[in-house]
Amino acid sequence: MSQTTLNRPLEILLVEDNLADIRLLQEVLKEVTVQTHLSVVQDGIDALAFLRREGAYRQAVQPDLILLDLNLPGKPGLEVLKEVSAEPSLRRIPSIVLTSSEAEEDITRSYELCANCYVVKPKDLDEFQQIVTKLHDFWLTAAKLPSLSVLV
Numbered sequence: 001m002s003q004t005t006l007n008r009p010l011e012i013l014l015v016e017d018n019l020a021d022i023r024l025l026q027e028v029l030k031e032v033t034v035q036t037h038l039s040v041v042q043d044g045i046d047a048l049a050f051l052r053r054e055g056a057y058r059q060a061v062q063p064d065l066i067l068l069d070l071n072l073p074g075k076p077g078l079e080v081l082k083e084v085s086a087e088p089s090l091r092r093i094p095s096i097v098l099t100s101s102e103a104e105e106d107i108t109r110s111y112e113l114c115a116n117c118y119v120v121k122p123k124d125l126d127e128f129q130q131i132v133t134k135l136h137d138f139w140l141t142a143a144k145l146p147s148l149s150v151l152v
Contacts, residue, residue: 009035009036009037010034010035010036010037010064010065010140010145011036011037011039011061011062011063011064011065012029012036012037012038012039012063012064012065012066012067013039013040013041013047013050013051013063013065013066013067014038014039014040014041014067015040015041015042015043015044015046015047015066015067015068015069015072015077015080016040016042016067016069016072016098017042017043017069017071017072017073018069021069021121021128022040022042024125024128024129024132025038025067025132026038028129028132028133028136029132029136032133032136032140034136034140034141036140037061039060039061039063042072042073043072043073043074043075044072044073044074044075044076044077044079044080045074045075046074047066047068047072047075047080048075048080048083048084051063051066051084051090051093052087052090062093063093064093064094064145065093065094065096065139065140065145066084066093066094066095066096067096067098067135068080068081068095068096068097068098068099068115069097069098069099069100070097070099070101070106070110071099071100071101077097077099078106078109078110078113081095081097081110081113081114081115082113084113084114085113085114091114092146093146094116094117094139094143094145094146095114095115095116095117096115096116096117096118096119096135096139097110097115097117097118097119098119098121098135099118099119099120099121100120100121101120102120106118117135117139119131119135
């Protein structure tokens with residue numbers, strides 16, 4: 001599903017605790033052609049509550065795409081992936097790991113837990129912007145995402 005087939009913005013859940021990375025992603029998404037809505041949670045516990053629509057997130061909109069850091073407070077990203085992949089209603093949501101970890105064990109484990117993509121965050125600001133733009137171009141314009149009606 002591309003944004004052109006929807007009458008609404010694509011919903012993205014960003015699970016990230018680094019405020020600079022959050023701000024950068026927000027800025028990059030302002031410049032893209034596909035209309036998006038970015039929700040942000042800063043730890044793994046809130047990520048799962050958001051996805052399950054629990055507590056303060058009871059009214060949350062189910063995301064079309066998850067951007068997940070692995071290094072999170074509360075519950076690490078790999079634990080979030082493990083729980084997401086175990087729930088049929090959540091595992092269909094494409095999950096992109098966007099993290100600073102280059103550890104082979106994190107990469108392997110992420111894919112074992114059904115991550116759709118693993119991207120190491122570049123340290124350079126321009127490179128980070130290029131990576132986010134490439135992710136946007138692929139996942140939000142080229143890739144076909146599951147219908148939201150199938151997800152809920």
